[in-house]
Amino acid sequence: MRIVLATANRDKVRELRHALEGLAVEILTRDDFPGVPDVTEDGRTLEENALKKARALCAATGLVAVGDDTGLEVAALGGAPGVYSSRFAGAGATYAENVQKLLREMDGVPMERRGARFRCVIALIEPSGAEILVDGTCDGTILTGPRGDGGFGYDPIFSVPPEGRTFAEMTMEEKDRISHRGRAMASMRRLLAERFLLG
Numbered sequence: 001m002r003i004v005l006a007t008a009n010r011d012k013v014r015e016l017r018h019a020l021e022g023l024a025v026e027i028l029t030r031d032d033f034p035g036v037p038d039v040t041e042d043g044r045t046l047e048e049n050a051l052k053k054a055r056a057l058c059a060a061t062g063l064v065a066v067g068d069d070t071g072l073e074v075a076a077l078g079g080a081p082g083v084y085s086s087r088f089a090g091a092g093a094t095y096a097e098n099v100q101k102l103l104r105e106m107d108g109v110p111m112e113r114r115g116a117r118f119r120c121v122i123a124l125i126e127p128s129g130a131e132i133l134v135d136g137t138c139d140g141t142i143l144t145g146p147r148g149d150g151g152f153g154y155d156p157i158f159s160v161p162p163e164g165r166t167f168a169e170m171t172m173e174e175k176d177r178i179s180h181r182g183r184a185m186a187s188m189r190r191l192l193a194e195r196f197l198l199g
Contacts, residue, residue, distance in 0.1 A: 001025045001026070001064070001196055002026045002028060002064070003025050003026070003027055003028065003031045003063065003064050003065070003066055003192075004019075004027075004028045004030070004032070004033070004057050004058075004063045004064070004065050004066070005017075005027060005028070005030070005031065005064060005066055005067075006030065006039070006053040006054045006056065006057035006058075006065050006067035006068075006093070007029070007030065007053065007067065007068065008029075008031070008038075008125075009029050009149075010183075011152040012105055013069065013179055014172075014195075015050065015172070015175075015176070015182075015185075016066070016068070016126065016181075016185060018172055018176060019154065019176060019181070019182060019185035019186070019189060020185070020189060020192075023189065023192060023193060023194045026148075028063070029032070030057065030063075033057075033060060033061055035060075036056075036057065036060045036061070037056070037060070038058075039052055039053045039056045039081050041053070041069065041086075041128075042165075042197050043069075043083065043165050044083065045083060046069040046071050046119060046120075046121040046135075046142070046172075047069075047082055047121050047123070047133060049067075049068040049121075050067045050068050050071035050121045050122060050123035050133070051067065051123045051131065051133070052067070053065075053067035053068075053069070053123070054066060054067030054123040054125040055067075055123075055125050055131075056188070057132075058125040058126070058127060060103050062110065062127055063122075063127070064124065064125070064126050064127070065190065066122060066123070066124055066125075067122070067123045067125070068082070068120055068122045068123070068181070068184070069086045069120075069121055070085065070086075070118065070119065070120040070121075070153075070180065071083050071084075071118070071119050071180060072085045072089075072102075072107070072116060072117075072118055072153075072154050072158070073116060073117050073119060074102070074114075074115075074116040074120075074142060074154065075113070075115045075116060076106065076109050076113050076114060076115075077105055077106070077191065080105075081098075081102070083137070085098070085119065085153070085154070086098070086153075088101050088102060089101040094145065095125030095152055095153050095154075096178065097108065098153070098154065099146065099153075099154060099156065099157055102154065103144070103155070104196075106142055106144075111141065114142045114143075115139070115140075115141060115164075116139075116140055116141065116142050116158065117137050117138060117139045117140065117179075117180075118138045118140070118158065118179065119135060119136070119137045119180055120135060120136050120137075120178035120179075120180040120181040120183075120184040121133060121134075121135045121184070122134050122135070122184045122185065124186075126190065132191060134184050134187040134188050135184050135187075136179075136180045136181065136182065136183030136185070136186075136187065137180050137181065137183070138160060138178060138179050138180040139160075140158045140159055140160045140161065141158075141159045141161070142157055142158065143157045143158075143159050143166065145157070146166075146168070146184050147159075147166045147168060148164075148165070148168030148169035148170075149164045149168060150168045150169065150170065150171070150172075150175075151167040151168040151170070153168075153176075155167035155168040155175075156168035160178060163178070167179060169199065181199070
C-alpha cells in the first residue's frame with residue numbers, strides 16, 4: 001500500500017515516517033510529486049488545514065493522503081499562537097524567529113502562568129472520499145530560554161512534566177512516546193492497520 005504525506009516540512013516527514021515504521025506501507029511525500037501545487041494553509045483551525053492539505057494531495061496523486069497541522073497553545077497568550085504557530089513571527093519565519101517572538105511575548109510572565117499545550121490534528125483522506133481525523137495533545141511549560149539541540153520548532157522551550165526536559169532534550173523515541181504528534185500518529189497507525197489490514 002502507498003501513502004503520501006501531505007507536508008513539505010522535512011522535520012515533520014521524519015517524525016511521521018518514524019511513527020509508521022513497521023507497517024506494510026510505502027511512504028511517499030510531496031517531493032515525490034514535483035507537479036503538485038502548493039497548498040495555502042489559511043484555515044481558521046488545525047482541522048481545516050490538515051484536511052485541506054490531505055484533500056489536495058489525495059486529489060493530485062490518487063493515493064491515500066495523510067496531512068497534519070500542529071499548534072502551540074499558550075494559556076497566558078489566550079491560546080496563541082495556535083493555528084498561526086509556524087508563522088507566528090511572520091510568513092516565512094524561521095524556527096528561531098518564532099521562538100524569539102514567543103519568548104518576547106512571554107517576558108515577565110511567572111513560571112506558574114507559563115502553561116501551554118501542543119496539539120496535533122492528522123487527517124486521512126482516501127480516494128473513495130472517506131475522511132478521518134485524529135488528534136493528540138501534550139501539556140507543558142514555556143521556559144524562559146531554549147534548552148537542548150534536538151527536535152524542531154518550539155521544542156527547545158517546551159518543557160514536559162514530569163520529565164522536566166524539553167522535547168529538544170529528548171531522543172526521537174522518547175519524544176514520540178509522549179508528544180502531541182506521537183500520540184496522534186499512534187491513533188493513526190492503529191486506524192491504518194485496522195482499516196487496511198496492515199501488519
